[in-house]
Amino acid sequence: MIEKKEFGKTGFSVSRIGMGTYYDPSWIVLDKALHVRPNEERRVNAIKTGLELGLNLIDTAEIYGTERLVAKAIKGYDRNDIFIATKVWPTHFSFEKIISSCDHSLATLETSYIDLYQLHFPSNKYSITETMHAMEKLVDDGKIRHIGISNFSLEQTKEAIAALRKYEIISTQMDFSLQKRNIENDLVPFCMENNIAILPYYPLGHGDLTKASAYPSEAYNEIIANHGKISPSQIALNWFLTKFDFVFPIPRASNPQHVIENANSMGWRLSQKEIDLLENSFK
Numbered sequence: 001m002i003e004k005k006e007f008g009k010t011g012f013s014v015s016r017i018g019m020g021t022y023y024d025p026s027w028i029v030l031d032k033a034l035h036v037r038p039n040e041e042r043r044v045n046a047i048k049t050g051l052e053l054g055l056n057l058i059d060t061a062e063i064y065g066t067e068r069l070v071a072k073a074i075k076g077y078d079r080n081d082i083f084i085a086t087k088v089w090p091t092h093f094s095f096e097k098i099i100s101s102c103d104h105s106l107a108t109l110e111t112s113y114i115d116l117y118q119l120h121f122p123s124n125k126y127s128i129t130e131t132m133h134a135m136e137k138l139v140d141d142g143k144i145r146h147i148g149i150s151n152f153s154l155e156q157t158k159e160a161i162a163a164l165r166k167y168e169i170i171s172t173q174m175d176f177s178l179q180k181r182n183i184e185n186d187l188v189p190f191c192m193e194n195n196i197a198i199l200p201y202y203p204l205g206h207g208d209l210t211k212a213s214a215y216p217s218e219a220y221n222e223i224i225a226n227h228g229k230i231s232p233s234q235i236a237l238n239w240f241l242t243k244f245d246f247v248f249p250i251p252r253a254s255n256p257q258h259v260i261e262n263a264n265s266m267g268w269r270l271s272q273k274e275i276d277l278l279e280n281s282f283k
């Protein structure tokens with residue numbers, strides 16, 4: 001069962017599990033230097049598989065070299081039903097470069113608007129005021145619908161919020177999973193209070209949490225005994241859904257079978273006892 005929820009304050013309902021499209025550094029280099037894109041067809045099919053199932057949140061970035069794959073995957077689907085999040089790289093944070101990066105992403109994505117435009121990392125070169133001025137112009141011009149950030153600490157998040165004059169920060173994207181929970185001490189409560197959506201990246205620990213051996217047997221056996229055939233990845237993803245209603249994990253979508261499996265992490269909940277067992281073992 002696909003669960004959907006309003007993404008932050010957007011009024012747009014997205015699947016609680018999204019689809020990430022970062023592969024690895026070698027993929028980026030091969031794409032950039034040689035225009036070689038390994039397993040492109042399978043990866044496009046993975047995104048299509050997710051769309052078919054009802055996963056309508058897709059994350060990409062100008063640096064990933066995967067915006068063109070997203071463009072291929074969404075062809076034939078109603079653009080209004082899909083929420084596309086992409087990111088601009090910090091070397092492009094001047095007013096002019098943000099605008100041209102966005103134009104480039106729009107052309108590569110073959111779309112007239114981006115649902116969520118995210119600052120990929122904080123910059124220590126450009127002032128956040130200049131950067132946010134450009135982001136607000138993009139909203140005014142109808143090129144992007146919402147502004148997001150990624151890899152910003154709580155302090156940097158507050159600075160980003162203060163730099164905006166007309167619009168709000170809708171979401172933040174952070175390295176967050178059962179095995180990396182440090183943001184629960186500061187950013188998570190702040191986002192909950194301010195209705196800022198969180199997109200956890202590496203929600204499967206970049207692959208670590210897809211193996212049963214990552215979980216202590218007591219927690220794993222208890223969950224299997226209670227829920228039947230649940231995979232390790234489904235446990236890692238359901239942990240977010242059970243704990244938070246404003247968090248939308250974006251596991252990588254590059255293998256159709258994995259996308260189907262990850263979609264099935266929705267529609268059920270871990271018990272409090274299971275959550276405790278899991279969290280105690282990942283302390």
Ligand SMILES: NC(=O)c1ccc[n+]([C@@H]2O[C@H](COP(=O)([O-])OP(=O)(O)OC[C@H]3O[C@@H](n4cnc5c(N)ncnc54)[C@H](OP(=O)(O)O)[C@@H]3O)[C@@H](O)[C@H]2O)c1
Pocket residue numbers: 019020021022023059060120150151173174200201202203204205206207208210233234250251252253254255257258259261262
């Ligand atoms: N904002 C940022 O700075 C930032 C940084 C990194 C990533 N991201 C975003 O976050 C997304 C997720 O990160 P990630 O892809 O690196 O890490 P991830 O989703 O935590 O883990 C990906 C790994 O898990 C495997 N996997 C996925 N589903 C599986 C399943 N059901 N069973 C077994 N293995 C499974 C993948 O293999 P297969 O490929 O074979 O499915 C891949 O090896 C990225 O795609 C990107 O959109 C953002």
